[in-house]
Amino acid sequence: MSEVKYSKEHEWIKLDGDVATIGITKHATEMLGDIVFAELPEKGSSVEKDGTAGVVESTKAASDVYTPVSGEVVDTNQAIVDDPSKINQDPEDSAWFFKLKIKDPSEMNTLMNKDDYDKFAKETSA
């Protein structure tokens, strides 16, 4: 299994073979506040890198969730739709959003590693 990578839109992605698991970062959940609604892409649909692949809403506002790489949606996490507060509790593990069969592994190279993301998150939220 490869290392976890991060996007500028505050998603994390973990690659296992040709299947990537994607969610939003802890930093993103802290910025959003209490998440009370989640919408996920449909299983079997295709998503394009940096395109919209879901929505999260806090009590205050709605935000799009983007996919950091292209691929076909092979699984979605119904548990976070049923109880969106799980996203605040465990964003970078059990509260993953969707799994993709990725189209182009080289897209992973455009993403940040943990150190770079942490730096990026700190700078953009200051």
Place this chain on the structure above:
Amino acid sequence: METKKTSLYQLHQDCNAKFVEFAGYQMPIQYSEGIVEEHKFTRNHSGIFDVSHMGQLFIYGGEDLIKDLEKIFPLDLKNLKLNHSKYSFLMDKDAGIHDDLIITKTKEGFLIILNAACKDNDFKILKEFLGDKYKMVMDENRSLIAIQGPKSSEILNDVINGVKDLNFMSGNWFTFENQKVYITRSGYTGEDGFEISIVNDFVDQLTRELINKGSKLIGLGARDTLRLEAGLCLYGHDLDKDKTPVEANLKWAISKERISKGDFIGSDIIIKQLNDGVSKIRVGIKPEGRIIAREKTKIFNQSDVHIGEITSGTFGPSVNGPVAMGYVENEFSKKNTKVFLEVRGKKHPASICSLPFYKKSYVKGVN
């Protein structure tokens, strides 16, 4: 223009507030625990809200002032008891709403609590009507805090003895550290509670004492979810100059006595609408499932005809689901009418429902 800070700014910072600019003020939107926890804490215990950005307008006068204010507000101020409060609105001649407000009769005249974003304009309008006949003071030297929730009466009474005997929508002068404070039993959360007007230099001390007794500061974010669950309007969203009190379904706040005679600003339109009905009206809307329909969401009927718009919508933590209100064409305003809400290009089912979403627990009569 520089953003203003309230006298509780330091305390907000000490409590790790996240700030937003609201009506020209730096106001706390939430603290470290977040909107949902703050909302629930208010419903179950006691929450303190800094509402010092709101206008506290004191108008001094006697019988003449009552007559003059009755030409402006649709209220029976003559028969309003001393230290009692009423919810009302400042309207234009077409009954469009400039602001919604709480007016209290005091020994010296009247105290009117105005929305922060409207207060300067309200003052100008009232000054135009009243001229220089009465002393009018928008008191910037006083702060205003609200303490709301079931434990608030006990907590506040521990600090300022006697407040627990106030009835809902009535007030009086009390003393805190030799300072005169005006306290009313009122609020905007659907909970029992109080609003406290106190000089700026003492508000920090009073608030810290209330926190020590078990209350907590609550931000504007939870104030919004609390008032929406309670079915209460937010000016600039659910109310504005294009809506009348009758359309806003607030005719309960208009004095029947005054309707029979008219002669207040907007009375022609109000009387006409009460007799003939209105074409659009404010209703509660409950989306099915978890979808949240925010302000400006379009409402459709079952034949896919656009019939209205959401004016406030969020997730209600106590209802544990989405809640909204908005305006629909009158014929679709009946309870349980099925409608559709267009969110992100898709139409989601919802139904018209009665307000509030969350049942009030005001203290009606202590005495």
